[in-house]
Amino acid sequence: MLPRHARFLALGAVILTVALVATPDSAYAQEGWRYLPLWEGNSWTYHQSHPLMRFAPVTGAVDRSLGRGIYHLDDQALPLAGNAQWVGFGGDTLYAWSFQQRRWVRFVDFGADAGASWTADLDGVDPLQITVRSRTARVESPALGRTIGDCVVLDVRRGNATETEQWTFAPNVGLIAWRVPVRGFDLVGALASGEVWRRQIGPIGFTTVDAGLQSRAFPTRDSDVRVFNSTSAFERFWQEHAPGTAAPRVDFSSKSVLVALAGGRFGPREVRIERVTWNFPWTSARVRVVERDAPNVASAATTWPFAVVVLDGKVRSVTTDWQMD
Numbered sequence: 001m002l003p004r005h006a007r008f009l010a011l012g013a014v015i016l017t018v019a020l021v022a023t024p025d026s027a028y029a030q031e032g033w034r035y036l037p038l039w040e041g042n043s044w045t046y047h048q049s050h051p052l053m054r055f056a057p058v059t060g061a062v063d064r065s066l067g068r069g070i071y072h073l074d075d076q077a078l079p080l081a082g083n084a085q086w087v088g089f090g091g092d093t094l095y096a097w098s099f100q101q102r103r104w105v106r107f108v109d110f111g112a113d114a115g116a117s118w119t120a121d122l123d124g125v126d127p128l129q130i131t132v133r134s135r136t137a138r139v140e141s142p143a144l145g146r147t148i149g150d151c152v153v154l155d156v157r158r159g160n161a162t163e164t165e166q167w168t169f170a171p172n173v174g175l176i177a178w179r180v181p182v183r184g185f186d187l188v189g190a191l192a193s194g195e196v197w198r199r200q201i202g203p204i205g206f207t208t209v210d211a212g213l214q215s216r217a218f219p220t221r222d223s224d225v226r227v228f229n230s231t232s233a234f235e236r237f238w239q240e241h242a243p244g245t246a247a248p249r250v251d252f253s254s255k256s257v258l259v260a261l262a263g264g265r266f267g268p269r270e271v272r273i274e275r276v277t278w279n280f281p282w283t284s285a286r287v288r289v290v291e292r293d294a295p296n297v298a299s300a301a302t303t304w305p306f307a308v309v310v311l312d313g314k315v316r317s318v319t320t321d322w323q324m325d
Contacts, residue, residue, distance in 0.1 A: 030089065030091070030092060031092040031110045031111045032089040032091065032092040032093065032094055032108075032110045032111070033089060034110070034171045034172055035110045035152055035169040035170070035171060035174070036094060036108070036110070036169065036174050036175070037172065037173070037174055037196050037197065038062055038069075038071045038087065038088075038089070039062060039071075039196075039197060040062055040063070040064060040065050040071065041061070041062065041195065041198070042061065042062045042174070042194075042195060042196045042197070043059065043060065043061035043062070043077075043194055043195050044059070044060055044061070044077065044174055044175065044191060044193075044194040044196075044201075045057055045058070045059040045191075045192050045193045045194060045202075046058045046059075046079070046175075046189045046190060046191055046192060047189070047190055047192045048187060048188065048189045049187075049188050049190075050182060050185060050186070050187045050188070051185045052183060052185060053182070053183070053187075055187065057192065058076045058079050058189070059076055060073065060074055060075070060076035060077030060078065060079065061073070061074050061077055062077065066086075068088075069088045069089060070086060070087075070088040071086075071087055071088065072085055072086055072087075073085050073086075073087060078175065079178075079189070080156075080165065080167065080178060080180065081096075081107070081122060081125070081128075082122050082123060082124030082125030083099075083122065083123040083124035083125075084096035084107060084122045084123070084124075085097075087107070088104075090104075091111065092109060092110045092111030092112075093106060093107075093108070093109045093110070093111070094107045094108040094109075094110065095107060096120075096122055096123075098121070098122065098123050099123055100123050101121070105120065105121055105122060106118060106120060107120045107122065108120070108130065108154070109132075110152060110169070112132050113132065113135070114132050114133065114134055114135050115131070115132060116131070116132050117129065117130065117131040117132075118130055125158060126158045126159030126160075126161075127158075127159060128156050128157070128158060129156070129157040129158075130154050130155070130156050131154065131155045131156075132152065132153075132154060132155075133153040133154060133155045133166070134151070134152070134153040135150070135152050136149070136150055136151075137149075137150075137151040137152070137153045137168065138151065139151045139168055139170065139176060139177060141170070141176060141177075141190075141191060142190070142192075142277075143176075143190070143191045143192050143193055143194070143201055143202045143203075143277070144170075144173070144191075144201065144277070144280055145275075145277035145278075145279070145286040145288075146286065148170045148171070148173070148176070150171050151168050151169060151170050151171070151176065152168070152169045153166060153167070153168050153169075154166065154167045154168075154169075163181040164181075165178065165179060165180045165181070166178060166179045170191075172196070172281060173191070173194075173196060173201065173280070174191075174194075174196065175191070176190070176191045177189060177190050177191065196280070196281070197281065199278070199280055199281045199282070199283070200278040200280065200313070201278055201280045202277065202278060203275060203276065203277050203278075204276040204277065204278060204285060204311050204312060204313045204315070205311070205312035205313075206258070206273065206276055206309040206310060206311045206312060207309060207310050207312075208272075208273070208307060208308070208309050209248045209308050209309065209310055210242075210248070210306070210307070210308040211270070211271070211272065211306065211307040211308065212270075212305070212306060213268060213269070213270065213294060213297070213303040213304070213305050214303060214304050214305075215241050215242075215261060215304045215305070215306035216240060216241055216242065216243065216304070217237060217240045217241040217259075217261060217306070218261070218263065218304075219261040219262070219263045221263075222262075222263050223260075223261065223262045223263055223271075223289075223291070223322055224260075224261055224320070225258055225259065225260050225261075225273075225287050225289065225318050225320045226258070226259045226261070227256055227257070227258060227315060227316070227317060227318055228252075228256065228257040228258075228259070229252055229256050229257075229314065229316070230252055231250070231252055234247055234250065234252075234257055235247045237259065241259075241306070248308075248310070250310055254313070254314060255310055255311055255312065255313065255314065256310075256311045256313065256314050256315050257308065257309070257310055257311070258273060258276070258285075258287060258308070258309050258311060258318065259306065259307070259308050260273055260287075260289045260306060260307045260308075261304075261306050262291055262304065262305040262306065263304065264302050264303075264304055265302065265303050265304070265305060266302055267293070267301075267302075267303070268293065268294035268297035268301075268303055269291060269292070269293060269294055269303050269305045270291070270292060270293075270294040270305050271289055271290070271291045271305045271306060271307050272289070272290050272291075272292075272307055273287060273288070273289055273307050273309050274288045274289070274290050275287070275288040276288075276309075276311060278313075278315075279318075279319060283314070283315060283316050284315055284316055284317040284318060284319065285311075285315040285317075285318045285319070286318070286319045286320075286321065287318045287319070287320050287321065288321045288323065289307075289320060289321070289322045289323065290323050290325055291305070291322065291323070291324050291325065292324075292325035293325075
């Protein structure tokens with residue numbers, strides 16, 4: 001038999017008069033699901049910063065489901081929303097179960113127009129006065145490695161507070177950023193990494209296994225980044241790059257290799273792969289490469305700089321941001 005609180009949830013589900021969808025493919029079409037993807041296993045990690053205080057990173061997840069479109073969020077999935085843990089969508093509106101009131105309460109209407117306002121009376125926090133500031137905001141996201149558009153920004157006031165918080169939701173990602181006044185300064189939260197619909201968000205770790213000024217492999221254009229996902233392809237490249245030497249051993253079952261080739265340069269130049277980010281929601285990556293003068297090298301000879309890294313993940317293709325210093 002279900003525990004008592006779960007029985008209340010099952011009975012309360014009839015208040016959601018619109019059909020609650022339980023598969024990500026069909027749910028993706030709804031505005032609500034776009035801005036808060038509810039699916040068991042989805043997770044988000046946020047970094048928090050404040051000028052005067054230290055706050056630890058916050059990680060939250062959709063950790064289980066009762067079926068019928070009702071999901072449980074752990075304590076940190078919506079870190080500003082008190083005890084709004086059992087949630088479900090009715091159309092584009094997110095409802096949260098109130099154990100105190102024993103009913104579903106309106107939380108966020110993701111389909112509301114800019115300027116619309118309502119009150120969310122959730123357990124564990126003062127009533128929230130929520131106003132849609134924008135439905136078309138553009139937000140720079142380091143975790144996504146790009147600017148993402150069509151974000152929903154909410155202004156939120158708690159109880160009788162005069163200061164306003166801002167919560168920002170990105171399409172197909174979820175809560176991406178927030179700003180909360182704390183002791184005269186803003187506590188800023190920003191998405192750092194996550195997993196949504198089994199697709200990774202955030203940086204990909206990597207190890208540089210080779211870098212230098214002279215590669216014998218030529219780029220297909222002035223500069224490029226190549227992706228290798230098999231031992232045979234990587235070894236063929238290596239014999240072109242460094243003939244007569246053995247290629248580094250790589251477990252291609254779970255890793256990929258990226259090679260940055262700058263092509264011929266007059267004078268000593270070097271390249272470095274600085275950052276690799278999942279190109280969510282695809283299984284590709286965004287790569288930042290920096291090319292600069294090589295320090296402590298006096299030779300003015302032509303160089304063919306390169307860098308080789310092994311990723312802590314598998315990618316099929318890359319989009320390159322090549323920066324010249």
